Amino acid sequence: MLGVASAQVIFNPQNNAPSTDIIDLHRQLVEIESIAPNEAGVADYLYDLLKAKGYTVERQNISKGRYNIYAYTGKSRDAKVLVTSHIDTVPPYIPYSRQGSKIFGRGSADAKASVAAQIVAVDQLGLNEDVALLYVVGEEVDGVGMETANKLGCKWDVGIFGEPTELKLGVGHKGNYMFNLTAYGKASHSGYPELGRSAAEILIPVLNKLMQIEYPKSDLLGPSTLNVGKFEGGVAANVIPALASADCFIRVAADIEKIDKLVRSVVEGVDHLEFNLQATIPPVTLDYDVPGFDSIVLAYATDVPRLRVPLKKRVLYGPGSIHVAHGDNENVEESDLFDAVEGYKRLIAWGLKQ
Ligand SMILES: *[C@@H]1O[C@H](CO)[C@@H](O)[C@H](O)[C@H]1NC(C)=O
Numbered sequence: 001m002l003g004v005a006s007a008q009v010i011f012n013p014q015n016n017a018p019s020t021d022i023i024d025l026h027r028q029l030v031e032i033e034s035i036a037p038n039e040a041g042v043a044d045y046l047y048d049l050l051k052a053k054g055y056t057v058e059r060q061n062i063s064k065g066r067y068n069i070y071a072y073t074g075k076s077r078d079a080k081v082l083v084t085s086h087i088d089t090v091p092p093y094i095p096y097s098r099q100g101s102k103i104f105g106r107g108s109a110d111a112k113a114s115v116a117a118q119i120v121a122v123d124q125l126g127l128n129e130d131v132a133l134l135y136v137v138g139e140e141v142d143g144v145g146m147e148t149a150n151k152l153g154c155k156w157d158v159g160i161f162g163e164p165t166e167l168k169l170g171v172g173h174k175g176n177y178m179f180n181l182t183a184y185g186k187a188s189h190s191g192y193p194e195l196g197r198s199a200a201e202i203l204i205p206v207l208n209k210l211m212q213i214e215y216p217k218s219d220l221l222g223p224s225t226l227n228v229g230k231f232e233g234g235v236a237a238n239v240i241p242a243l244a245s246a247d248c249f250i251r252v253a254a255d256i257e258k259i260d261k262l263v264r265s266v267v268e269g270v271d272h273l274e275f276n277l278q279a280t281i282p283p284v285t286l287d288y289d290v291p292g293f294d295s296i297v298l299a300y301a302t303d304v305p306r307l308r309v310p311l312k313k314r315v316l317y318g319p320g321s322i323h324v325a326h327g328d329n330e331n332v333e334e335s336d337l338f339d340a341v342e343g344y345k346r347l348i349a350w351g352l353k354q
């Protein structure tokens with residue numbers, strides 16, 4: 001049975017094969033809204049498109065109406081080279097439009113430009129049992145798509161990950177160490193502080209210590225940085241605050257275990273203070289020494305560390321810039337799409353030799 005979006009696959013009238021025009025394919029993908037968790041339309045579109053091109057295509061179920069798309073050819077589900085990106089976008093939906101050489105719309109850069117260029121690149125290289133394609137959901141939210149891809153049970157040697165990198169190879173990116181702190185005081189009249197316990201006086205010195213720590217740095221990724229992103233507490237100037245809390249986020253350049261020890265050395269053992277570690281993602285270093293490519297250090301996180309199938313090489317590459325990716329002016333240069341097709345072809349050729 002054909003999927004809902006199948007009618008949208010463009011076929012070339014000359015030979016009735018699905019079109020591999022990069023501009024057409026990119027437009028089709030951007031025109032299908034796929035704000036997580038609503039990726040089914042674009043997943044169905046890719047399912048039909050890749051099937052029509054001769055791939056064996058699997059839907060990997062994530063939850064009701066949500067699935068990853070995995071495409072390969074030949075008998076084995078494994079492949080030497082995995083080409084992958086994500087099909088969800090951030091909100092709000094922005095329709096497709098063009099102004100001169102720029103193409104606007106939600107996902108036009110992040111990451112439907114990568115998805116389109118990857119598919120056209122593998123198409124131009126021809127079906128190859130050593131190259132598989134994986135398109136995952138949920139990258140912008142919690143990474144549930146790539147986390148689930150670990151359960152495909154497939155092996156690959158080289159991962160080519162698509163994200164907006166300005167057509168350069170990502171050197172790596174920082175990881176995350178996210179936590180919150182809640183201080184429990186006891187309210188009283190500020191004229192009689194001895195009758196209460198100030199949550200502010202518990203939390204503020206702790207935050208001060210955390211801000212004074214020098215966190216591990218890396219030559220490649222720079223310093224690890226702490227942001228006390230949200231803090232609140234108390235009710236009025238004349239009341240001893242009963243409650244205070246802070247949400248903190250360390251961008252991790254190196255040694256996440258040491259960062260964990262440093263934070264715990266400050267927060268643990270403080271009376272009436274609760275520490276909640278919310279998420280940790282170690283920093284990621286990538287392969288970027290491929291001849292003919294420039295490199296770029298990235299300040300944003302990706303799905304790369306979520307794929308824990310051991311890979312010999314991992315590269316991150318794609319058209320468009322992260323600087324516009326989540327904004328209301330998200331766009332990509334038309335020429336970047338063509339350049340990315342060539343870039344992915346060279347990366348796949350390099351991957352096949354690893
Ligand atoms: C997919 O997963 C959801 C929830 O995990 C389940 O309700 C649904 O039946 C599954 N669909 C298929 C086709 O396995």
Ligand SMILES: *[C@@H]1O[C@H](CO)[C@@H](O)[C@H](O)[C@H]1NC(C)=O
Pocket residue numbers: 180181182245246247276277278
């Ligand atoms: C702190 O984090 C925990 C665990 O994620 C969460 O349940 C709690 O609501 C958070 N507290 C605040 C004040 O944000």
